[in-house]
Amino acid sequence: MIRVLGIIGSFVLAKGETAGETIKLMDWQINEIIGPLFGWRRADGGFRYDSAFIFIPKKNTKTTMCAIIGLILLAFNGEAGAEIYSCARKRGQAALVWETACQIIRKTPELEGQFLIVPSSWTIHHPATESKWVVLPKGTLSYEGIDASGVIVDELHVIDDAQILPTLKHSGAARLNPLQLIITTAGEDPEKSVWGVEYKLAKQIQRGEVVNDQKLVVIYEADIETQDPGDPATWAAANPSLGTIFRVEEMQSMWAEAQGDPQKR
Numbered sequence: 001m002i003r004v005l006g007i008i009g010s011f012v013l014a015k016g017e018t019a020g021e022t023i024k025l026m027d028w029q030i031n032e033i034i035g036p037l038f039g040w041r042r043a044d045g046g047f048r049y050d051s052a053f054i055f056i057p058k059k060n061t062k063t064t065m066c067a068i069i070g071l072i073l074l075a076f077n078g079e080a081g082a083e084i085y086s087c088a089r090k091r092g093q094a095a096l097v098w099e100t101a102c103q104i105i106r107k108t109p110e111l112e113g114q115f116l117i118v119p120s121s122w123t124i125h126h127p128a129t130e131s132k133w134v135v136l137p138k139g140t141l142s143y144e145g146i147d148a149s150g151v152i153v154d155e156l157h158v159i160d161d162a163q164i165l166p167t168l169k170h171s172g173a174a175r176l177n178p179l180q181l182i183i184t185t186a187g188e189d190p191e192k193s194v195w196g197v198e199y200k201l202a203k204q205i206q207r208g209e210v211v212n213d214q215k216l217v218v219i220y221e222a223d224i225e226t227q228d229p230g231d232p233a234t235w236a237a238a239n240p241s242l243g244t245i246f247r248v249e250e251m252q253s254m255w256a257e258a259q260g261d262p263q264k265r
Contacts, residue, residue: 001201002230003073003076004034004039004076005025005030005034006164007076008023008025008034008055008068009022009023009024010022010027010060010105010110010111011023011058011071011108011111011238012067012104012108012195013064013104013107014100014103014106014107014108014111015103015207016245018104018245020045020107023079024156025069026240026241026244026245027109028240028241029065032054032218032240033065033069033216033218034069034180034204036049036216037049037069037179037216038072038220039054039076041207044176044238045176046176046177047177047179048213048214049179049214049215049216050172050177050178050179050180050214050215051169051179051180051181051182051198051214051215051216052180052181052182052184052215052216052217052218053091053199053201053215053216053217053218054181054182054188054218054223055080055185055196055199055202055217055218056136056145056183056185056219056220056240057185057186057238057239058185059239059245059246059250060220060240060241060246061079061221061238061245062154062183062185063096063097063100064100065153065183066097066100066152066154066181067097067098067100067101067104068098068104069150069152069179069181070084070086070098070101070102070150071101071102071105071132073133073149073150073179074101074124074126074132074133074150075114075115075126075128075129075131077149077177078195079129079131079176080130080131080176080220081129081130081144082126082131082132082149082150082151083129083131083133083147083149083150084131084132084133084148084150084151084152085135085136085146085148085150085151085152085168086133086134086135086136086151086152086154086156087097087135087136087151087153087154087157087164087168088105088153088154088158088159089155089158091122091135091136091137091138092137093137093154093155093158094136094258095122096150096170097152097154098124098133098135101124101132101133102117105117105124114126114127115130121134122134123135127192139200142245143176144167145264146171146203147171147172147174147175148168148171148172148175148178149172149175149177149178149179150172150179150180150181151168151169151172151178151179151180151181152181152183153165153168153173153180153181153182153183153184154183154184155178155183155184155185155194156183156184156194156198157184157185157186157187157188157193157195157237158187158195158198159194159195160193160194161194162194164175164194165180165182165194165198168180170199171193177242188222197202202217202219203214203219204216204217205217208236220236220238220239220240221238222234222235222237223237223239229255229265230246230250230255235248235251235255239251
């Protein structure tokens, strides 16, 4: 765990207000995601969790967080021949995390020369471990035959193919430390959609109604039935980065605009 945090601490951000600075993880990122995923091992040496469901609103660094995890799985997880895959409803969306990882590689001196980025095939190679990170095209058939050690599913709420998740999950069955990372914001029609099914299961695990010790559940949301949407405490419940990289003033502005617009509200 300490080694992983040290590696992440050398990564340099490529854009935003902190571009050019090394990554400084927030407490919630360490305690809720990085720590559980990389700091807890089973007796056989494998990680405790083989899947993670992270439910979090926009502007809370989800893309950067996924890029960090992808790079750890690709080159710093002690696995030779690792295969990391990014997927989303559209290849362009899936590439956002991959491109952020590419930017970190290009900006971080400690990573210089360790990776080969091939934009034409949407691939990052790590020659020292013969590992690769590939952005998958759209369609379940594209996922057949892969041997995934890590899968990053971005914005599950817009994916409508129910076979994608089980297909990708089963593709890592032969790996010691397979990880399927799902990260998403809220979507519509939670009763019938792919994301709604996963969200419902995650809530059941969180409440202890379903036992699954291998699935990490991290949910940031406010209770719209009981909490005032204009109360800063409600904003904080759903936005763990509020007050740090997500400015309170920005949320105040968004709330002010929503007063006269039901859709924005």
